[in-house]
Every structure is written in C-alpha cells, then in structure tokens.
Amino acid sequence: MTAAARPVLVVAEQLDASADMVVDQLNQRDVPVLRFDAAVFPQQLTLTVGHAPTEPGWKGILDDGRRTARLEDVRAVYWRRPGRPVIAAAVPEPYTTWAQNQADAALLNVFAALPGARWINNPHSDRVAAHKPQQLVAATRCGLRVPRSLITNDPDAARDFAKQINGPLICKSVLGGRLPVDEDRELMVATHYVDPAAFDDGIRATAHYFQEAIPKAYEVRLVAVADKVFGGTLHTTSEKARTDWRTDYEHIEYGTVDVPEDIATAVRGFLAYYGIVFGSFDFAVTPTGDWVFFENNPSGTWAWVENRTGLPIAAAHADYLRGTCE
Structure with a gap:
C-alpha cells in the first residue's frame, strides 16, 4: 500500500x-x-x-x-x-x-x-495526563506559574490556608465531569468563590480543592497540537463568567493572542512529560501580563475556539495525523 x-x-x-x-x-x-x-x-x-x-x-x-x-x-x-x-x-x-x-x-x-x-492521544497516556493535582506538579517542573493550592477534608487546614492566602479563595472539583441530578439531567460543578468564615465540618464530607483566586485581565484557551500552539482569548463581561466562563457563554468576547515563547516551550515540555501530543490548556493572564496555568484537558474541546477565531487547529490535527508535522 x-x-x-x-x-x-x-x-x-x-x-x-x-x-x-x-x-x-x-x-x-x-x-x-x-x-x-x-x-x-x-x-x-x-x-x-x-x-x-x-x-x-x-x-x-x-x-x-x-x-x-x-x-x-x-x-x-x-x-x-x-x-x-x-x-x-x-x-x-x-x-x-x-x-x-x-x-x-x-x-x-x-x-x-x-x-x-x-x-x-493514546488513551493510556491521556488518562494519566487528566489528573488535575499531578498536573500542577508537572506544570511547575516545566516552568509554568500555578496558583497556590490546597486539597483537604480538614476544616482547620482550610482555615489556615485561607489565612495564608489572605485574599479571595475559590473551590473547584478535583475530578472533572458532571453530577447526575436525575435520569435526564446533569449538573456541571462550576468553580466558585468561597467564604472562609463559612468553613465548617461539612468540609470533612469529601476532599475539597481550594486555590487562591488569580486576578484576570483575560483568560486563554491554549490548544496545543504537537509543536503548534494556538491562543484563543476569552474576555469575560460578567462576574459569573469571570469566575467560571463555562457558566455564562453569553458574556464572553473571543479573540486571539500570540503565545509567548517561554509559555509555548513549557507547554511542549508538559506534553512530552505525559507522552501526549494534544491538550486544551486553561490559563489566566493577569493585569501585569503574567500567564498562570490552571489545568489541561487532554481530550478537551476546541472546535469553538476555531469557529470563533479562525485559528487553524483542525488543520494542525490533520497534518499531524497525516504525518507531515512533528
């Protein structure tokens, strides 16, 4: 053949x-x-x-x-x-x-x-690469800035962490996915702000994933395909979208950004660490221009990024699968 x-x-x-x-x-x-x-x-x-x-x-x-x-x-x-x-x-x-x-x-x-x-991506590698807590370790090793984070079921530890942060605090899920409400409905567990004054023994019910809230000028869905990186920007225009843009798509303005070379190099190192070639990375860009890594979804969505920005992400997939790019 x-x-x-x-x-x-x-x-x-x-x-x-x-x-x-x-x-x-x-x-x-x-x-x-x-x-x-x-x-x-x-x-x-x-x-x-x-x-x-x-x-x-x-x-x-x-x-x-x-x-x-x-x-x-x-x-x-x-x-x-x-x-x-x-x-x-x-x-x-x-x-x-x-x-x-x-x-x-x-x-x-x-x-x-x-x-x-x-x-x-090969699913054997993909499954390992999807673990959020381990991603922070890999991102740090690759030179990316990450938020200060705590995973605990101890309310006292959560209170101590809040004192260390001394600022806004968010809680997110350790494991992605949706919460079944009934046979016909699922609920997305969104990232949300928490008030340390309300911390009580309910924290003992399961593991809670707390992070410092990062100030955002805008957010970036960075899509990587082998050595190619594409930066799609999300400028949110509501408080709900600023907290978790997945909860309020009507208040997002889309654009593109050139990915700084140090970020692109770190992302390529992140992919190599896991033995994968694709990822949908979530970053915040602070008002001072710092890029802060939140997480990577190794099977994340990206069609909406291309549809709203024209970035040639599908073409990069095809070139890699055909064997014309490394």
Missing part, C-alpha cells in the same frame, strides 16, 4: 464537532478515513486480527459494514472521546459488564499495539 493510501482511524461519538472538522481536513488532503464510535462495537463493527510470533504487530480487518481498514496499514488514530462498547440487550448481567470490558480492552489495546501509528 502506498503511503498516501494508508488510512486514519477516527474514533469519536457521531455528534462531535472537533472530529467532524478533522475528518474534513483529512478529506481535503486525500487521506482515507474510517470513522466510527467505539459504542458500535461489537454489534455493528467487526474486528478480526491475528498475531504471529515473527510479526511486528497485529494484522487484520476492521469492518463497519460500509468500509474496511487493514490495521497493519493504519497510519494514525484520532481517539476523540468515544462512547464505550454497547453489548446486545439479550446478554444478561453480570455478563453484560464483563463483555463490555472485554470489547473495550480489545479495541484499545489492539490499536495501541499498532506499530508506528501516530496517536491524538
């Missing part, structure tokens, strides 16, 4: 704007694509692969009923927040959960063993 004919696997939910944009860019480059959601395996997707002792990797076929791809020919995998495999309703518990875990492991681990394939 010629290099030009080698396919890219795009593993994403059916309704994913970022995946749509990357597929479009790959199509413009005449790169063949097999796109599917892991949720269609094993009911609508067939995997048949084998491995021989003398072979460098697994060989076989992935077939979605319309298109097929030979795994040994795959040049890259774009693993973009897919669903988990869905097992036929006729399979009862506990076998449903067992079968789902088997299907999940088969897809992921066979793909991860493809020799020479590029990834955005």
Whole structure:
C-alpha cells in the first residue's frame, strides 16, 4: 500500500464537532478515513486480527459494514472521546459488564499495539495526563506559574490556608465531569468563590480543592497540537463568567493572542512529560501580563475556539495525523 493510501482511524461519538472538522481536513488532503464510535462495537463493527510470533504487530480487518481498514496499514488514530462498547440487550448481567470490558480492552489495546501509528492521544497516556493535582506538579517542573493550592477534608487546614492566602479563595472539583441530578439531567460543578468564615465540618464530607483566586485581565484557551500552539482569548463581561466562563457563554468576547515563547516551550515540555501530543490548556493572564496555568484537558474541546477565531487547529490535527508535522 502506498503511503498516501494508508488510512486514519477516527474514533469519536457521531455528534462531535472537533472530529467532524478533522475528518474534513483529512478529506481535503486525500487521506482515507474510517470513522466510527467505539459504542458500535461489537454489534455493528467487526474486528478480526491475528498475531504471529515473527510479526511486528497485529494484522487484520476492521469492518463497519460500509468500509474496511487493514490495521497493519493504519497510519494514525484520532481517539476523540468515544462512547464505550454497547453489548446486545439479550446478554444478561453480570455478563453484560464483563463483555463490555472485554470489547473495550480489545479495541484499545489492539490499536495501541499498532506499530508506528501516530496517536491524538493514546488513551493510556491521556488518562494519566487528566489528573488535575499531578498536573500542577508537572506544570511547575516545566516552568509554568500555578496558583497556590490546597486539597483537604480538614476544616482547620482550610482555615489556615485561607489565612495564608489572605485574599479571595475559590473551590473547584478535583475530578472533572458532571453530577447526575436525575435520569435526564446533569449538573456541571462550576468553580466558585468561597467564604472562609463559612468553613465548617461539612468540609470533612469529601476532599475539597481550594486555590487562591488569580486576578484576570483575560483568560486563554491554549490548544496545543504537537509543536503548534494556538491562543484563543476569552474576555469575560460578567462576574459569573469571570469566575467560571463555562457558566455564562453569553458574556464572553473571543479573540486571539500570540503565545509567548517561554509559555509555548513549557507547554511542549508538559506534553512530552505525559507522552501526549494534544491538550486544551486553561490559563489566566493577569493585569501585569503574567500567564498562570490552571489545568489541561487532554481530550478537551476546541472546535469553538476555531469557529470563533479562525485559528487553524483542525488543520494542525490533520497534518499531524497525516504525518507531515512533528
């Protein structure tokens, strides 16, 4: 098979704007694509692969009923927040959960063993890179400024921390995601200001993640793809958006910013530390021009950044997956 004919696997939910944009860019480059959601395996997707002792990797076929791809020919995998495999309703518990875990492991681990394939991002590395407390350690090692932070379930420790900060304090979740309210609704747990005078034994109920509140001239969603970095700015025009811009999209003005070289270098070092090539980084830029790292989402959204600013983020994905950028 010629290099030009080698396919890219795009593993994403059916309704994913970022995946749509990357597929479009790959199509413009005449790169063949097999796109599917892991949720269609094993009911609508067939995997048949084998491995021989003398072979460098697994060989076989992935077939979605319309298109097929030979795994040994795959040049890259774009693993973009897919669903988990869905097992036929006729399979009862506990076998449903067992079968789902088997299907999940088969897809992921066979793909991860493809020799020479590029990834955005390999989920094995992605999961480790998503841990927020460890990110602060990695960011500091890479030369980024981070907020003073405390994780505790001790109200006395929280009060002592508040005295050390001697200024505004916020609380955020240690683990991202949403809180199920009922079968039909989920609640985003937003970053919020806290009053140390109200600290009580309720803090003992679980781990609380406190940080000093950083003064913001504006915020930056920095999207990194391999060596390329793109700075999308968010100028918030309400107090609610200033606290957590995800809670008030109507009061955000978008723009772009040139990422300072020291920040770009530190971000590339951060990616290398985790063995990933993509990340959606959240920064605040203070009124004095300092960049302060909050966190990185290694599978974070970015389509809205490109749509509002024109930054060529999808093209950078396609170039990396095709193999024309490092």
